[in-house]
Amino acid sequence: MTAPARIADVAFDAPLAHSFSYRVPDGWALRPGQRAIAPLRGASRVGMVVAVRDGADPRLKPLDRLVDHEPIFAPAQLDLVHWIAAQSLSSLGSTCAALLPPPRADADASHERARADASPTPAPPPPELLVANGREKRLLERLERAKGPALLIAADVETAARWAQRLARIERVVRLDSGVADEERAAAWHRLRDGSARLATGTRSALLAPLPPPAILALVDEHEAAHKPPGPPRMHSRDVALERAAREPVTLLLTAATPSVEAWWRATSGRMTMAPMEPGPWPAVSVADTRGILRREPLTPPVARAIRETLAARRRVFLAVSRLTSSLACDECGTVVRCAQCAIAFAYSRAAARLVCRLCGTAQPLPDTCAACHGRRLSPFGWGAERVEHAVRRRFPAARIARWDPDAVRGARGEAQRAAAAAADVVIGTRGALRLFGPASLGLAAFVAPDQLLRAPDFRAAERTLGLVWAAAERVGADGALIIQSQNPEHYAFAAVAGQDLDEFYRRELEFRAELGYPPFKRLAIITTRAAETSGTRRLAETVGAALRGRAGLTVYPPAGEGKDRALRIVVKGDAELPRLLEEALGEFKTPRPASRGIIDVEVDPVEWPF
Numbered sequence: 001m002t003a004p005a006r007i008a009d010v011a012f013d014a015p016l017a018h019s020f021s022y023r024v025p026d027g028w029a030l031r032p033g034q035r036a037i038a039p040l041r042g043a044s045r046v047g048m049v050v051a052v053r054d055g056a057d058p059r060l061k062p063l064d065r066l067v068d069h070e071p072i073f074a075p076a077q078l079d080l081v082h083w084i085a086a087q088s089l090s091s092l093g094s095t096c097a098a099l100l101p102p103p104r105a106d107a108d109a110s111h112e113r114a115r116a117d118a119s120p121t122p123a124p125p126p127p128e129l130l131v132a133n134g135r136e137k138r139l140l141e142r143l144e145r146a147k148g149p150a151l152l153i154a155a156d157v158e159t160a161a162r163w164a165q166r167l168a169r170i171e172r173v174v175r176l177d178s179g180v181a182d183e184e185r186a187a188a189w190h191r192l193r194d195g196s197a198r199l200a201t202g203t204r205s206a207l208l209a210p211l212p213p214p215a216i217l218a219l220v221d222e223h224e225a226a227h228k229p230p231g232p233p234r235m236h237s238r239d240v241a242l243e244r245a246a247r248e249p250v251t252l253l254l255t256a257a258t259p260s261v262e263a264w265w266r267a268t269s270g271r272m273t274m275a276p277m278e279p280g281p282w283p284a285v286s287v288a289d290t291r292g293i294l295r296r297e298p299l300t301p302p303v304a305r306a307i308r309e310t311l312a313a314r315r316r317v318f319l320a321v322s323r324l325t326s327s328l329a330c331d332e333c334g335t336v337v338r339c340a341q342c343a344i345a346f347a348y349s350r351a352a353a354r355l356v357c358r359l360c361g362t363a364q365p366l367p368d369t370c371a372a373c374h375g376r377r378l379s380p381f382g383w384g385a386e387r388v389e390h391a392v393r394r395r396f397p398a399a400r401i402a403r404w405d406p407d408a409v410r411g412a413r414g415e416a417q418r419a420a421a422a423a424a425d426v427v428i429g430t431r432g433a434l435r436l437f438g439p440a441s442l443g444l445a446a447f448v449a450p451d452q453l454l455r456a457p458d459f460r461a462a463e464r465t466l467g468l469v470w471a472a473a474e475r476v477g478a479d480g481a482l483i484i485q486s487q488n489p490e491h492y493a494f495a496a497v498a499g500q501d502l503d504e505f506y507r508r509e510l511e512f513r514a515e516l517g518y519p520p521f522k523r524l525a526i527i528t529t530r531a532a533e534t535s536g537t538r539r540l541a542e543t544v545g546a547a548l549r550g551r552a553g554l555t556v557y558p559p560a561g562e563g564k565d566r567a568l569r570i571v572v573k574g575d576a577e578l579p580r581l582l583e584e585a586l587g588e589f590k591t592p593r594p595a596s597r598g599i600i601d602v603e604v605d606p607v608e609w610p611f
């Protein structure tokens with residue numbers, strides 16, 4: 001008796017909404033979850049087999065050959081990939097490819113041995129959030145005590161490598177991130193599955209690595225936006241990890257110095273557990289009020305004095321600066337000009353001489369006076385790194401001073417800046433420069449103008465500011481000082497750092513998010529439209545907007561943006577069903593379109609405003 005003919009559906013790493021069917025050559029033992037090579041548009045491409053069914057169709061081409069001799073994804077993992085693709089409105093094949101190790105060069109079936117199915121394991125405890133002081137020590141203890149495999153996911157390769165070193169003190173660690181050779185990564189995946197390795201580290205590409213129970217999945221720095229960089233999987237690693245833990249017997253541990261508001265909400269509404277905060281060593285925190293002053297000089301007297309004392313004590317100084325943001329505030333009272341409807345700062349465009357809300361698109365001319373105090377000094381004023389450096393050099397000519405913005409300068413020049421900063425007494429830097437300093441290694445950290453962050457036209461502005469100021473405080477010794485120069489000295493983000501107490505911050509922030517309908521209470525998506533001509537972009541945006549406005553359950557804002565990339569963006573707000581509603585509304589735009597008619601990109605649950 002001959003076996004029935006079979007057809008395989010294969011999803012490719014390309015922005016394609018559907019999979020392609022192929023004939024399965026006779027005698028192949030093929031199951032969903034295996035990668036295969038198949039002809040696609042004249043080339044041989046690696047794709048994921050997502051379904052295998054009985055059937056025959058003489059028009060179908062056969063698969064070329066197998067990449068994996070047994071499924072690299074178990075059915076549960078493949079289901080999870082389907083869910084991620086549906087939630088992020090992304091291609092199934094691209095999502096698969098982003099969550100897999102490179103194929104093994106010597107893939108040989110005889111070496112693959114699936115781990116014997118363990119007896120049913122008890123349901124693991126709910127996910128747990130480890131915050132603030134002592135979080136990493138507690139995580140290390142948990143990983144050390146664990147009986148089964150443990151996988152630690154970091155936001156970037158550098159952090160993953162650092163954790164691999166720390167964990168190596170417990171036992172051997174395998175790495176699943178791109179910081180090691182492809183062959184090593186691929187082998188690590190298999191070693192985790194067959195039980196020959198217990199500890200592994202990786203970045204988001206390792207989120208679905210095999211974890212035979214009882215297992216721990218740890219996601220460090222869950223609040224980092226770097227957990228959702230551009231490209232597939234187009235979902236924050238925290239959301240992937242939470243869904244995985246809901247489907248599999250995996251104990252999920254999340255760490256954050258200052259959790260995302262989403263995670264804090266889960267922990268305080270019974271969806272996750274959180275140990276009480278234990279205050280640890282902390283610097284003296286003070287706020288220097290800069291309302292009405294600080295016009296010619298970036299350093300207030302308390303900061304200048306603290307720098308002098310710190311240098312005299314031969315300790316290091318970090319001066320935090322930010323890129324200039326483009327919002328407008330009153331120099332007299334510190335009030336920021338905000339959109340009345342959305343409560344986020346208006347974006348200020350000097351060229352257009354107007355204010356625009358990046359969420360709802362409301363535009364208005366520049367006001368002459370402050371609505372709060374009727375002062376006439378409204379300005380987009382801020383201190384760039386160069387001006388701060390100049391001021392410090394003038395006052396402290398003998399000090400070794402360096403400036404570092406790792407996000408602005410890359411390559412050899414970036415390396416040279418980093419080396420200079422690593423040896424300097426005073427480092428003037430942006431958020432990324434904090435990496436230079438270990439815990440409690442500084443004598444002084446000062447924020448020159450954190451109001452620039454606080455005023456960012458983003459509903460997460462306060463959360464981001466808290467995260468940065470707190471991270472700096474952790475890097476200052478208990479005998480050192482942290483000084484915040486601000487026109488908003490009473491802000492609850494600063495109060496949280498001063499008191500080393502997070503509760504009040506999140507209570508206030510959740511109130512704000514609930515009132516205005518921001519995550520975690522609502523979901524957002526940004527739909528970007530772009531065509532060859534400005535008029536084409538406008539037309540496309542209007543068509544898309546009309547299709548969305550026809551749906552119940554969606555709040556659709558008018559097209560806005562027209563930034564450097566000439567794109568128009570539509571912000572859409574909805575509830576948990578947002579991806580499904582978007583999929584239904586945008587279905588007609590999914591079919592391949594002539595380039596002249598433009599392109600559409602949908603970003604669900606954005607973590608950064610791209611304009």
Ligand SMILES: [Zn+2]
Nearest residue numbers: 330333370373
């Ligand atoms: Zn004012």
Ligand SMILES: [Zn+2]
Nearest residue numbers: 339342357360
């Ligand atoms: Zn608005």
